Amino acid sequence: VSESHADRLARAVREEGLDQLIVADLVNPGDSGREAQADVFWLTGFTGTSALCVVGPDERLFQTDFRYTERAGREVDPTFERVEAKGQALGELAKRLRGRVGYDDARTSVRSLRKLADAVAEGVELVAVDGLLGGLRRRKDADEVRRIAAAAELADEVYEWICERGLAGRTEREVQLAAEQRMRELGAQGPSFATIVAAGENSALPHHEASSREIGSAEPVIIDMGAIVDGYCSDCTRTFATGELRGEAAEVYELVRATQATALDAIRPGIGGKEADSVSREPIAAAGHGEHYGHGLGHGVGIEVHEAPRLSQRSEDSLAEGDVVSVEPGVYIPGGFGVRIEDLVVVTADGYRNLSSVSKDLRIVG
Ligand code: ZN
Ligand code: ZN
Numbered sequence: 258v259s260e261s262h263a264d265r266l267a268r269a270v271r272e273e274g275l276d277q278l279i280v281a282d283l284v285n286p287g288d289s290g291r292e293a294q295a296d297v298f299w300l301t302g303f304t305g306t307s308a309l310c311v312v313g314p315d316e317r318l319f320q321t322d323f324r325y326t327e328r329a330g331r332e333v334d335p336t337f338e339r340v341e342a343k344g345q346a347l348g349e350l351a352k353r354l355r356g357r358v359g360y361d362d363a364r365t366s367v368r369s370l371r372k373l374a375d376a377v378a379e380g381v382e383l384v385a386v387d388g389l390l391g392g393l394r395r396r397k398d399a400d401e402v403r404r405i406a407a408a409a410e411l412a413d414e415v416y417e418w419i420c421e422r423g424l425a426g427r428t429e430r431e432v433q434l435a436a437e438q439r440m441r442e443l444g445a446q447g448p449s450f451a452t453i454v455a456a457g458e459n460s461a462l463p464h465h466e467a468s469s470r471e472i473g474s475a476e477p478v479i480i481d482m483g484a485i486v487d488g489y490c491s492d493c494t495r496t497f498a499t500g501e502l503r504g505e506a507a508e509v510y511e512l513v514r515a516t517q518a519t520a521l522d523a524i525r526p527g528i529g530g531k532e533a534d535s536v537s538r539e540p541i542a543a544a545g546h547g548e549h550y551g552h553g554l555g556h557g558v559g560i561e562v563h564e565a566p567r568l569s570q571r572s573e574d575s576l577a578e579g580d581v582v583s584v585e586p587g588v589y590i591p592g593g594f595g596v597r598i599e600d601l602v603v604v605t606a607d608g609y610r611n612l613s614s615v616s617k618d619l620r621i622v623g
Contacts, residue, residue, distance in 0.1 A: 259398060259399075261334060261336070262299055262300055262334075262393070263300055263301070263317055263334055263336060263337070265393050266278070266280075266312050266389075266390060266393060267301060267312055267313065267314055267317070267384055267390075267440075268314075269389055269390075269393060270312055270313055270314060270389070270486065270594075271313075271314040272360075273359065273386065273389060274357065274398055275356075275357050275358065275359045275384065275386070276313050276314075276355060276356030277311050277312065277313040277316070277354060277355065277358045277359070278311070278312050278313070278357065278358070278359040278360070278386065278389065278390070279309065279310070279311055279350070279354075279358060279359065279361075280296050280297060280300050280309075280310040280311070280312060280361075280362045280390060281296075281297065281308065281309040281310060281350075281364070282294060282296075282372075283347075283360065283361075283364055283365035283366060283369040283370070283373075284364060284365065284366045284369070286307075286309060286346055286347060287307045287322070287346055287382065288307060289306045289307065290306065291304075291306070291496065292374075292560075292561050293364070294306055294308070295394075295464045295560040296361070296364070296378065296390050296391075296394070296566075297310055298488055298558055298560055299394050300312070300334075300335045300356065300390070301319055301330045301332070301334045301337060301392070302333060302334055302577065303305070303319070303321075303325075303328070303332050303333050304328070304332060304488065305321065305324075305325040305328050305329070305332075307321055307322055307324065307325060307346075308320065308321045308325065309321075309342075309346060309347075309350045309355055310328070310337070310405060311350065311358075313349060313355070315437065316540060317334075317336055317337040317338060318336065318337065318340060318353055318456050319333050319337040319339050319340065319348055319591075320339075320340045320341075320342050320346065320349065320539065321339075321340075321341065321342070321474050322341065322342050322346065323341060323478060324496075326339075326341050331335070332482065334359070334385070340437050342444070347369060347372045347373055347376065347452060348362060348372070348376045348602070349375035350373075351372075351373055351377045351378075351540065352376075352378075354373075354377050354378070354381050355380075355381060355384050356380075356381065356382070357380065358377075358381055358382065358384065358386065359384050359385075359386035359389065360373075360383060360384070360386065361385075361386060361387070361389070361390065362385040362386070362387060363387065365385075365469070370383065370448050375517075379431060379461070388565075390563075391564070391565055393462060394559060394564065394565070395557060395559075395564070395565050395579070395580055396577065396578070396579035396580065397559060397580070397581050397603065398580050399402070399540035401559065401581075402424055402581065402603050404486055404487040404488065404489035405486075405489045405490070405558065405559065405581055405601070405603070405612060406490060406603075406612045407486045407487070407489075407540070408445065408449070408484045408485060408486035408489055408490060409483075409491040409493060409601050409612040409613055409614075410485075410490050410492070410612075410614070411444065411445055411484045411486060412440070412483055412484045412493050412613075413493070413522065413613065413614050413615050414443060414486070415436050415439045415443065415482065416480070416493075416615045417442055417536060418439055418493060419432060419435070419436055419439075419622075420497065420558055420565075420620060420622045423621075423622060423623045424456075424472045424478050424497065424499050424622050424623070425472065425474050425500075425623055426473050426475065427462075427472055428457075428468070428469050428470060428471050428472070429454040429455065429456055429459065429467040429468050430454070430468060430469055430481070430607045432454045432467070432472070432616070433451070433452045433454045433466075436448075436452050436454075436480070436482055436604055438454055439481075440482075440484045443484075445484035445485055445486055446485040446487075446488075447484075447485055448482060448484060448485070448486075448487065449483035449484060449485050449490035449558075449562040450482075450483060450490075450562050451466050451467075451490075451491060452467065452480070452481070452482040452522060453465065453466055453467065453480065453481035453482065453494075454464075454466075454467040454478065454479075455467070455478070455479040455480075455481075455595070456470060456472040456476055456477070456478045456479075456499075457470070457472075457473055457476040457478075458475070458592060458593065458594065460476075460477050460478065460479045460496070460589075460591055460594050460595040460596070461589045461590055461591055461592065461595040462482055462589070462595070463551060463552055463587065463589055463592055463597070465597065472499060472602070473499065474499050474500045475498065475499060475500030475502065475503075475512070476498065476499055476500070476501060476594070477496050477497070477498050477506060477594050477596060478496065478500060478622075479494060479495075479496050479500070479594070479595060479597055480494065480495055480496075480497065481493070481494040481597065481599065482557075482563070483562060483601075484603075486546060488560060489559060489560060490558055490559065490560070490561065491558065491563040491601055491612070491613075491614045492558050492562055492583050492599065492601055493591055493599055493600065493601060493615065494585055494587075494598060494599035495598065495599075495615055495617070496510065496513075496531070496541045496595075496596045496597060496598060496619075497619075497620050497621075497622045498620070498621050498622070498623075499508075499617055499621070499622060500621060501610075501621065502619065505590070505593070506594055506596075507619075508544075509546070509588050509594075509596050510596050510619050511540075512540065512544050512546070512588060512596075513586055513587060513588055513596040513597065514542065514598055514619075515600050516540045516541055516586045517538065517584060517585075517586050517598045517599075517600070517617070518539050519535065519536060519537065519540060519582050520536055520537040520584050520586060521602065521609065521611070522556055523536040523602065524576065524582070524584065524602055524608065525576065525604070525606060525607065525608050525609065525611040526577050526578050526604055526606065526607075527575060527576065527577075528565050528574055528576050528583055529572065529574070529575050529576075530567050530568045530571075530572030530573070530574040530575070531564070531569070531570055531572050531573075532567050532577070533554055533555075533568045533576070534554040534569050534570055534572065535570070536554075537550075537554045537584075538550065538570075539587040540555075541586065541588060546588045549588045549589050549590055549591075550586060550587060550588055550589075550590065551575075552569075552571070552573075552587065553567060553568055553569025553570070554568040554569065554585065554586060555567075555568040555582045555583040555584045555585050555599075556568065556582065556583055557580060557581060558581050558582065558583055558601055559581060559584050563602050566580055568582060568583075568584070576604050577604065578604055579603070579604065580603070580604040580607050581590065581601065581603045581604075581612075582602060582603060582604070583599050583600070583601055583602075584598055584600050584601075585598065585599030585600075585601065586598070598611040598617055600612070600613040601613050602618035
């Protein structure tokens, strides 16, 4: 039996010299979103949006309120003591704290910290901790990789379905809605982010989502999408064309495709996020498009669609076995068009395994 997430965290808490770690969204306690609850879901399996946990070497506490008691009974790791808060959630949690207690300052508001500090017993020391749980969440175990791979495979099926139905003559938004509906029909909880459909000059805007613009003929169409399966996200981008691309568009497509292959070759344990990004930046700069590649090479993907590690010039991360990252160079010509190609890969002992299987040959879709 492999170590549970809670086992791994309890060990890290002890190694950090803490008696306890609070795992919760302490920005909006009691009313969090899916991403704000990512740590709690990773730790316990709980999918509700209100829960506070405490983990130490000798204890595991899961506190929720009456709305979620039944769900907690079904979902939460049975090694946790489950507590239903009857009154003010933070006040009740505070009664259980003792010794040196860590909290994640990136997920804690000043107001919640003040409430906690007022409510804890004398002698309790609240210590800001950065990235303790996040560092563990980066390294996906076999079960997590299976879920992400299933989400990636589901999105691959949606790409095929979209291509069969055609793109030209439909609006970006129609394609977006159809893709997301299809994901759900195939068993996804939903899209992992708002599906991007960017045609023609809109493809030059890396942050374009989808509009009422009708997709024309012989233009590039970027479709960037992912699904959520069993709580885990996928992320993939393909650039299609609604007719033969000529001139610069055809050249840029080949440049991005070759660059993406070069960047994939560099993915292995030990490579820095900055170094991997540089590998992808060099061929694009050499082709004269350095200033047209305005985002990082990639990002970690898991319970959240953007999480550690980062592959960019500002990254201080190094890749390690079990990281799941996107590899997504792009070139965007202002006022013209853009091309992005993105795969999702898991870092293995000696390289990577690609979880995206849609062909990267330029596909002409009518
Ligand atoms: Zn993407
Ligand atoms: Zn991405």
